[in-house]
Amino acid sequence: MADEQKTRISVEIFGQTYKMVGTESSTHMRLVASMVDDKMREISSRNPNLDIPKIAVLTAINSVHDYVKLQEKVQLMEEELNKLKG
Amino acid sequence: MADEQKTRISVEIFGQTYKMVGTESSTHMRLVASMVDDKMREISSRNPNLDIPKIAVLTAINSVHDYVKLQEKVQLMEEELNKLKG
Helix, strand or coil: HHHHCCCEEEECCCCEEEEECCCHHHHHHHHHHHHHHHHHHHHHHHHCCCHHHHHHHHHHHHHHHHHHHHHHHHHHHHHHHHHCCC | CCCCCCCEEEEEEEEEEEEEECCHHHHHHHHHHHHHHHHHHHHHCCCCCCCCCHHHHHHHHHHHHHHHHHHHHHHHHEHHHHHHHC
């Protein structure tokens, strides 16, 4: 993909500015950034003594957990679809 | 859920030890931790100048992006399932 087709935006996550570059729409990228920001604020408010690296790693753990659970759901749905399609 | 039914493990992510507590199996929790560790190492090797908080936030962004894309797939599959079921 040509470089000029990439989306470049600045987002604020947990008080820090990040430059994001990607092939997705800016809407998708802003949604992702705001979900990460929300998760970090949630984890931080539940554990006020954690430093930023720990909050960020816990946010990553949390997100990968959600991903793995959703992947399990996809697998079940794929099996169901295959059965229905015969 | 009673406290004694919770899984408590120590995992190493990017050279740091984290205590994880959850209601999932230790296998699931170790898988999640190792996926986060892999992602952090991958991002760090592509951007050797980044510090740990930035690597962790980028890992979280990466994971949430994967989650949102998978969620879009789930939505399409749900529509297909509903059609097939009439």
